[in-house]
Amino acid sequence: MTDLLLFNATNGLIIGAFYALMAIGLSLILNLSNVINFAHGGFLVIGAYLSYTLTPYLGFWGALIVAPFLTAAIGLIVERLLIRRVYGRDPLYSLLLTFGLAFIIEDGTRQIWGALGKPTSIPAFLSKPLSYQFFFITGYRLFMVAIVVLAIALLFVLLRYTRAGIRVRAGTLDLETVAALGINIRTLRSLNFAIGIFLAGLAGALASGQLGLEPTMGDGLLMPSFIAIIVGGVGSLTGTLLGGLMIGVATGLTAVVFPSASDAIMYVIMAVVLLVRPRGLLGEEGMLT
């Protein structure tokens, strides 16, 4: 039993890291632009399908690098054409807009790539377990965690040490003042949105190695990401990271003792956090990092 719990806790961390990658992209966009991006799961699917389509030409590694950038480019176009129009309005507008967008992306991918799932493979050396006992730690899962850690580390460096990053953080605190200082917040928001979507695209390219690739694959991943943000605290990227990991571990452990509640446990955690500490674990309204 102890073994089983330990196994599942480790396994939960691996899954949690993946949730965190999704959630941080979502959180970035929410923090600066006040847009709750429902289409985030859709962008994940776009990233996954692009990597599938590019693999024959660029190989697994090439596709893994190029697909997130292409997804970010699509994100940028969507931001310019649609999302920009709802900035500063009641959040309901952005909810409705991105909700509709999620449907359009889902049906769009179905039109382009078909309703039937697509087979995706990963390089053989990654698709093996590392040891007989720890069979659930495969090369690919470790690789996923490594990429997530790398991406998040880069993001934190970007936000802390680059001019654009500092502006994003400042904008999260007080966009009005940032604008008054002569910084072009339109560009800032576009850049920030593109980075968020890049992370969704990366999550998609990684997920397609492990999950079945089909137009609804993002739906199941969107909910845990939202919960990670709420649990971690709106406005805090570190909180989001923590929230993602917590949810991963909690679902893993619940699957040992009460499997059919492994989905529900996320909501239980959310409810408890909201009752005890409504702003989330590390949430201070408007704070980033």
Place this chain on the structure above:
Amino acid sequence: MKNPVLSLTTDRRTVLKGAAAAGALQIASPFVVPVWAADNLKIGICNPLTGTYAAPGKNEQTGCQLAADQINAKGGILGRKIELLIEDSTSGDAGTAVQKTRKLIDRDHVNFLVGNVNSALAQAMAQVSNEKGVLHIVPGGHTDPITGTDCKWNVFRVCNTTRMEANSICPLLFKTYGKKWHFITPDYAFGHTLYQGCEANLKKLGGTVTGNELTPLGITDFSAYLIKARAANPDVLVVLVQGNDMVNCLKQISQFGIDKQIHVAGTQQELESVEAMPPEARVGVWMFEWYWKQAAGTAGLDQFIADIRKRSGGKVPTARTWFGYVTIHAYALACAKAKSIEAKAVAKALSDMELPPEVKLQPNKVYFRGGDHQLMLSAFIGQLNTKGDGDPENLFKVNSIVAGESIAPSIAETGCKMQMPA
């Protein structure tokens, strides 16, 4: 004063509302595509076109359309052309399925209703069709009660019951792989009855269940369940999940190398799922409800495959395509036999009606059993091919084709008490 354009109050409540709506995203549904004409015979199809079951839903529709075109080319049903009215039931929202069923019956006045892939939605639709007295065939929803405890005079089913599926393959799994079984079961109507069927078989054979992992529909990561399953050390890991869940589960099983330590098998497998898996995940012994590469010389089979390939960009028919094809042809045959389109007369004609070779497309006798309105169709038992054998879509090797009669429980066992209206 705060500039509204720059206003930045993202509060927790907004995110909460967002999260609630994200939940709704998974069940909401978009559009409708009906076509109209005056004295055509209207057939309403209410099946998933979006969501998890969009692929099987569309394949069933392709089969329906082929059959309708063939019938129309020969003059239609009793001189009237068939017109298909298609609605998206969504993959899991019973409310939408019921609302669209009512719309098809009340507003479009369909003569005949078809649906649903999802067992729970099929049951909900059957309530409505029964209340309205409209003939209804369920092409591909498997849970037992539809032709068991909840059977209705106006409802027929083409695909197997879960019990038939379990009966068709359990004895073979027991004999070849061993007696300790661990299950991965989807946590809804279909999964529960399928598990019960397998468990009953296993008990009868003298085996034991080491555990049953109930997994939520649409779950992406099976690792926690697989860790438990391996720790229980069974002889066979029986995978009962379907659709994309099946793809995820088998993909992860093969990446964890579990198939090298424990036998992996299951009951129902579908070509839609197998095609979405990478070659290394195509493992185990399974049953297909219909398969395109089967007994040589089956009458009409080659023509059917060629016709479907023409309509689906070169893809071969799957069991789902065949379900749709059988559904429309069976209705047309029954109308012709009854010389009427009146629901009770057609239901009577369908009872115990045997399907002709060009419709059944398989060796054994195939007929709708009168006592429970269940089609007695064969089970195709065999092994998955890692790579396409001779054809990229030949991903299953059929070892035996078992007659439906021999695997179906008796009518008394199904719990069906059929009552025809006066």
